[in-house]
Amino acid sequence: MAAVRACEICKQPIDPERAEAIPDSRLCTEHARAIARFGGEFITTGVQERTSKAGSLKRNYGGVATSKSRNHEALRRLREEFEQLQGTMKRGRS
Numbered sequence: 564m565a566a567v568r569a570c571e572i573c574k575q576p577i578d579p580e581r582a583e584a585i586p587d588s589r590l591c592t593e594h595a596r597a598i599a600r601f602g603g604e605f606i607t608t609g610v611q612e613r614t615s616k617a618g619s620l621k622r623n624y625g626g627v628a629t630s631k632s633r634n635h636e637a638l639r640r641l642r643e644e645f646e647q648l649q650g651t652m653k654r655g656r657s
């Protein structure tokens with residue numbers, strides 16, 4: 564049972580099925596699609612695991628440590644674009 568999350572961009576609730584499938588996602592279907600243009604919501608890097616300790620954010624998947632982080636740059640650009648769109652709508656109401 565997952566609590567209903569809101570999209571980070573438009574504050575609309577995220578489709579529960581999607582939220583369950585991608586627990587890390589903070590975007591609704593529409594904005595998940597939109598952020599693909601900026602490189603996607605997440606940046607995933609995989610590196611061959613060494614014997615040294617993995618960083619705290621790394622997960623071990625059988626010898627390959629993957630690090631998945633949110634694509635903050637893409638999120639920033641998507642939010643900017645969204646806010647611009649909102650602004651345009653407000654200005655057009657005169």
Ligand SMILES: [Zn+2]
Pocket residue numbers: 570571572573574575590591592593594
């Ligand atoms: Zn959204």
